[in-house]
Amino acid sequence: MSTAQKVYTWLDERLGLTGIYNVVLDRKVPKVNWWFTLGSASLFLFVMQGVTGIFLTVYYVPSPDHAYDSIQYIMNGVSFGWLIRGIHHWGATLMVVVVSIHMLRTFYLAAYKYPREVTWLTGVVLFLATLSMGFTGYLLPWNQRAYWATTVGTEIPGTAPLIGPLVTRVLRGGADLSAVTLARFFSVHIWFLPAIIAATIGIHIYLVIRLGISSIPDKDD
């Protein structure tokens, strides 16, 4: 046995790598088409957003006084800052597109039916969380567009009967958009939502592997 094999066997005994390989990679999958790649494309985009997002937090400062300037600095002062921000910016748009089309493909191919109902449920959570990422991230550059879009965006739930005004206050952390709002949106954008999404993706993909990917329905289905 070569050393590499020995190391592998040692690890396998403890980690069960072969088992993982058999279950995750070596499984049989019905013949499917290109639309079925969009789930993993969503995952890829989520990871990209995570990586570029982490780099952005190195320089980004979530306070009304500094947020705008810190973004200017990322764009002009940090080497390849413009690239990181560009990827994060366009990645957000692309992720919404890809996740939505992925959802539509599971709908049109009836993949949400027995036995994959729970996969669909976790999917809806992912969809809403992705949109919320877009909403909270939009405020962070603290520019005119961000400020006024969020002002209007947080007004919308305020029109609900009874609890509306309360919801708006909670979203804003006060009567108006302020440093509190920015801090809140920042924390939701970089901690709460990514944590929810990561955990939900875990369940989602566990279910996909456990149940197998659906086959394309034929005339008799």
Place this chain on the structure above:
Amino acid sequence: MNQEFKQKYLDKYYKAKQKGVKFFPDIIYKDMIVSFGLFLLLLGLATFVGVANEPKADPSDSSYIPRPEWYFLFLFQMLKYFPGNLEWIGTTVIPGVAVLLLFLLPFVDRNPYRHWSKRKVAISVMSVVVAGIVGLTMLAAVTTPPQTEAAPLATSLSEQIALGQDTYSIQCVECHGADGEGGEIIGVEGLEGVVLKPINDQDVMYTFTDETLYNVVNFGQPAQGMPPFGKAYGGELGPGEIEALVAFMRYTWDDRAELPPEAEQRAAPPALAENEVPSYEVHIAPLVKRYCISCHRPGKKNNNYLMQSYAEVMTSGDHAPNVVAGDLGSNLIRMLHREEIEAGGPMPPTRALKPELIAIFERWVLGGAPETAEQAAQLAAPALPPPAETLQVSPVITITLTAPVTSPLPVTATLTVTVTP
């Protein structure tokens, strides 16, 4: 779905799986192609389209037309159909029901069949919803009015200083002078004769922090006559512009700050070759902008002489024309030479322009007062005759110093000759 149906599905699915492919490598290979394609797309978008630069948030500027991220536009558009008392239907009921239905879909849609031909209702409903969302999004994109004149944006420090210089020239020169030197205010309604301390010296620059400067401009000092400039206080300037203004003052007047070379170049008067005819566009406009616009724009006391464009410079004013091509006796030139004429007093009222700047105006007028650089290039460069008066001076004046000058400092002597014909 009953047990039997479920079992039938599972059996069929099992067979489909057996006939299928291995996840690794067949499926994952496709997945990676698509993800890699998306990655290239992202690089392309980030590099060639980039992220639009926006002005800093300005809570006081409620004229800004809010625009949500494009994937929320359809919601925004939908709300327009629920005005007044019905608003909450659009804001809460419809989105709420939609989300609920999305969650409950597998339980609401009890139809056991999967092929599209047996799910016509579900497919039609979803297709109508998707078409509606796409339609509303496009409608919103088309109907949202364009943003009214976005404030100019500066990204680099030297751009910011240049923007600050422009802003200063327009807003502040009329009272504080072209270089912040202060002095007696002339030609400003309400403050005629008030004497301002300089704001470009150490007294101000060493004692005012950037924040104080920002606040002085933003709130003004109404008690002393300094008007507020922040939009929130009735002025014309957004936060980005005031910040640029502060950067300009700091880097130009504070001797502890070093002006970036790029910005220095920009601030210098445009270069003019020996025989070149200056043009309005290249040479005159920057001077006018820096030394005259502050007063010679609408809403100021200026005999209706506006100087914001070539046409205005040439034709407006109570004593128009103030510029006559080829005529050094034009009002503008005479006033620059600090003559008191029918059109008014010396210009700019408080402090003479530097002689080399006046010379540019003169060469321009003599050369035919061309507008564009091309027109200027076509005009033969006239040899600038010395100003008319000195032509007639025939005796040569020789000054002989009778005592040697002993001073470590450079000595300058000024000789003024007045010739009476």
